[in-house]
Amino acid sequence: MKINRHWLWAGLLPVMLVVGCGGSKEKEEEEKKDDESVSAIGAVGALKEMASKAEELQKNGPVETVDFRKLKELLPADADGLPRKEATGEKNGAAGMVISTANGKYSNDDGSESIELSIVDGGGSAMMIGLAAWSMVEIDKETDNGYEKTSTMGDNKSYEKYDNASKDGEINVLVNKRFIVSAKGHGVSMDKLKSVLEDLDLDKVGALK
Template identity: 50%
Template sequence: MKKISFLALLLSLSVVLWNCAGKSEEEKAKEEPKNGLEALQKIADEAEKMSKEGPKETVDPKLLKELLPADADGLKRKEASSEKTAAMGFGVSTAKADYSDDNGQSIDVEIVDVAGTGVALMGMAAWSMASVDKETEHGYEKTTEYDGHKAFEKYNSDSKDGEISVLVANRYIVNVRGNGVGIDKIKSVLGDIDLNKLADLK
């Protein structure tokens, strides 16, 4: 049942991502899945490939915590934490911090190490296997690159809520979420995280 539920989750993620995907560049068209089922197969193949490489030890979450910004572009850090969990042979290390002010602005930063575990990685960063480019009168969402890493960005200009997720070294996922702030502020906070140092952690 767990396996069926997981496949159903991946299928749902794939269909959502590919339904909102825009047209890709002509030279990339042949390489990308044509529909949700092909996207699911690509995700499953990648997850299997990662699993065959064998489990890797996640890094000490305290090392991830050290990479969290002291402040978020002027917003004070209210809380920071780190933890490491493991179950059924899979391990995850997480560090996160909350930043806010008295004017309703807040930003959450999370750094996760799934140690290249295919199931966990594809579940948390399924967008890394898709091409998304959607825009409405209220905002946008798109897959992109940030400092050479695969990334997903979305923003609602009405509510001023948004987030940027970055996949680093095929094992670390960096999420920066903002509420009541501009996308430039979110990008500024992401810029304060040393992704090169993160990629070098073992």
């Protein structure tokens, strides 16, 4: 079965950006070659898994996406104490692939703390390969300023990134292989972002039809 090359490369690009390791200029040439070899192996492995996922999706076919109004109903009135300022939703599609999205924006009065919560339903289409490429790789990086890693939230694969200095962060969760729920924040802790997703009830999101 042939794989749709357009979606395959669309999914591969973020994977290569994630798994690629450039190394510092101060490293020895031999170490750089080793790093490049590891990156190449990781990229090839990710590509193979993506190709397998794409073939599986083409075989089973996507399902109809949930009406974005149902997704909007799941957006909480406040995000761990931050009141909701705006809630929007929409449905977009191309080439027979449709995505439903609901977004909620939350902040305190002076805007020093803000969170954007989104729920995306791709109906299990090949488009999800690109949107959740992080779900097919393992990431674990840490610096003096923050970290980036893949993990799990309950039974769901997750990706999180946080900057300690700016208190900017995000956490994305792939639910039931079709929904991507994410919380992006400014001026808030990662614990607060996780608390928002826990209050959202990911099991309820995954049960939507």
